[in-house]
Amino acid sequence: MKYYDLVSGSCEVSADFAKRLGFERVFRAGVDIKLVDSDSEKGTSCDNCIAYGTDKKRLTALAGSGARGVAIKDMRADGKLLSVMSENNCILCIPTTVFTSRSGIERSKLFYRAGILLDTARKKHIRVSFISIADSKLHVCSYMQLIEIAKLVGADEQFARNSISTVNGELLVK
Amino acid sequence: MRTKQRYILVETSKEVHDKHVFTERLYGSIIEIVGQLGYHKINPKVIDFASDDLFIIKADLSGVEELIRALTFLKRVDNADIAFFTLRSSGTLRALRAHMRVLA
Numbered sequence: 001m002k003y004y005d006l007v008s009g010s011c012e013v014s015a016d017f018a019k020r021l022g023f024e025r026v027f028r029a030g031v032d033i034k035l036v037d038s039d040s041e042k043g044t045s046c047d048n049c050i051a052y053g054t055d056k057k058r059l060t061a062l063a064g065s066g067a068r069g070v071a072i073k074d075m076r077a078d079g080k081l082l083s084v085m086s087e088n089n090c091i092l093c094i095p096t097t098v099f100t101s102r103s104g105i106e107r108s109k110l111f112y113r114a115g116i117l118l119d120t121a122r123k124k125h126i127r128v129s130f131i132s133i134a135d136s137k138l139h140v141c142s143y144m145q146l147i148e149i150a151k152l153v154g155a156d157e158q159f160a161r162n163s164i165s166t167v168n169g170e171l172l173v174k
Numbered sequence: 175m176r177t178k179q180r181y182i183l184v185e186t187s188k189e190v191h192d193k194h195v196f197t198e199r200l201y202g203s204i205i206e207i208v209g210q211l212g213y214h215k216i217n218p219k220v221i222d223f224a225s226d227d228l229f230i231i232k233a234d235l236s237g238v239e240e241l242i243r244a245l246t247f248l249k250r251v252d253n254a255d256i257a258f259f260t261l262r263s264s265g266t267l268r269a270l271r272a273h274m275r276v277l278a
Contacts, residue, residue, distance in 0.1 A: 020185065020261055020277065100247060107247075137187050138249060138257045145246040145260055148239060 001161060003143040004168040006033065006050075008135040022143035027172045029133065038062055039073075050093060050171070052133070060084050069093045069129060069171050075113035077120045086124040091171050094118070095133040096141055096149045115154040129167040130160070178235040180263055181221065181270045184245060185277075187257035189226035199252040207244045216241045221267065224274045230267070238263065 002024040007013055009030030018026040029035035029050070036046050038053030050069040051062035056078040063070050063084045070085055071093035072078075085092060094114060099107055121128050130150045134140045141149070143164060150160035190196045197220045205213045216237035221230040233241040245258040261277070264270040 021259055022261070100249065103247070138255055140257065140259070141246060142259045142261060144242055144263065148242045148246060151239070152243060 001165045002169065003146075003164050004172050005141075005143075005146065005164075006035075006131040006133055006168075006172055007140060008133055009035075011134050011136055011140065013137075013140060020142075021140070025172075026140075033068075033172060035133070036062060036067075052093075052095070056081050063088055063090045071095045071131070071133065072117065073098060075110050075117050077113070077117045079120075082120055082124050082126060085121075086126050091127045091129050091167060092117070092121045093129045093131050093133075093171065094150075094153065096130060096146060097132055097134050097139045099149060099152075100132075100134075100139045100141070111152060118154050127167045127170070128155075128159075128163050129171050130163050131168060131171075177217075178265075179232050180235050180238040180265060181267050182231050182233065182238070182241065182245075182263045183261045183270050183274055183277075184229055184231055185259045185261055186227045186229075187259070188254075190223075190229075191226065193223050193229075196251065200248075203248050203251050204241070204244050207247055208240055212237070212240055212244075216244070222271070222274075224277070228274060228277060230270055230274065 003022055004025055005023050006027045009028050013026040027033055034049035036049050036051050038051050038055050038058040045065055046062040047066040048068050051059050051067045052071040054074045059070055060081045067090055069091040098110055130146050132141050146164050147160045150163060217234045218241055219232045221232050223229045242260050245260055248258055262273055
């Protein structure tokens with residue numbers, strides 16, 4: 001199985017390190033694929049990009065305008081956004097850096113919300129991807145660690161592996 | 175009855191110099207994340223350092239997932255930022271040592 005990951009543009013992961021982590025390739029946002037921060041960047045056009053943020057209205061607009069994937073930073077499920085994503089065959093990206101960069105009760109709440117988000121997405125037949133979007137080497141994960149985070153969110157082993165290989169491949173490999 | 179073990183090859187984001195002190199602090203940090211009961215289930219033990227940033231850690235088979243999760247969320251040891259990358263796991267030490275020699 002070939003695994004893929006996406007990190008932030010500021011985080012450099014060499015091909016050799018990516019292989020050691022078990023990935024076929026680690027993509028960089030802004031270099032290999034466009035990552036639109038919906039909270040700070042204006043405009044609703046996002047062809048073949050990944051939309052990332054908390055503002056559900058803007059994320060919904062971006063999902064409807066051709067975004068390949070949508071990553072919801074605060075993990076709050078929004079019915080309208082998920083419906084638009086389902087209609088447009090948009091992938092739900094779960095960024096693992098939000099879990100690794102927090103601790104204590106804040107992380108526990110995020111896991112709870114992510115579990116609900118994952119369940120709702122699966123009911124709506126939305127494909128789910130787990131990517132790190134790490135902004136530093138400190139938050140980069142190996143494929144084994146991504147699988148374990150996916151399992152903590154509520155995925156089973158097969159679903160987690162498929163998310164990190166097939167779905168991430170569809171999301172990142174053109 | 176003998177408990178089945180699993181060995182995990184781990185890389186750290188920065189080099190570790192005092193390995194004995196680091197190992198003790200690592201156990202303490204794992205307890206902070208998984209708690210005393212979780213620690214008992216994992217029963218971790220650092221087996222071998224191949225280099226300053228590469229080591230093998232052993233865990234009971236039933237606690238191996240907990241250990242990988244703990245290492246994922248462990249970002250500070252001994253008041254310093256550090257990340258742990260679990261590279262490979264194996265049921266035998268020999269297979270992991272062979273892989274470790276290639277990396278070291």
